[in-house]
Amino acid sequence: MLLPTKPPAQAAVRMVRELTQEAEIGQIYLGTVRKIMDFGAFIEIFPGTDGLLHISQISDKRINKVTDEFQEGDQLLVKVLEVDRNGRIRLSHKDAIREREATKIS
Numbered sequence: 001m002l003l004p005t006k007p008p009a010q011a012a013v014r015m016v017r018e019l020t021q022e023a024e025i026g027q028i029y030l031g032t033v034r035k036i037m038d039f040g041a042f043i044e045i046f047p048g049t050d051g052l053l054h055i056s057q058i059s060d061k062r063i064n065k066v067t068d069e070f071q072e073g074d075q076l077l078v079k080v081l082e083v084d085r086n087g088r089i090r091l092s093h094k095d096a097i098r099e100r101e102a103t104k105i106s
Contacts, residue, residue: 021046023080023089028096033074036066043078043091051089053078058093 023029023045031043031051040054055063063069070076079096083089 021049023049023051023083025080025083028077028079028099030075031078031091033070033072033076036070036072038066041066041070043076045078045080045089045091049089051078051080051091053091053093057081057091057095060094 029045031045033041034044034050035042038055040052040057042050043053044050055066058066058069076093077096077100078091078093079099081090081092081095
């Protein structure tokens with residue numbers, strides 16, 4: 001009988017973690033823009049989990065159109081601001097950038 005080698009076992013553990021992962025408030029993720037709307041963009045923070053990046057959370061400067069900043073498929077850093085009781089996730093790009101810059105300075 002053959003025992004599983006380490007790489008397949010590690011891959012299995014990683015897959016289970018990805019399937020059961022939940023968004024954590026305050027955590028920064030590298031997300032992918034999945035859908036752009038007039039009011040913001042839906043960002044996939046990990047497989048099967050999307051959050052809303054409202055246009056007001058893209059930048060400190062005024063943004064007229066989301067497509068002026070991002071396109072579908074772009075990757076960007078986002079910070080989880082809130083997960084409501086229905087599981088909807090609210091994201092911020094400007095907070096994620098601000099936090100990463102502060103970390104670099106420290």
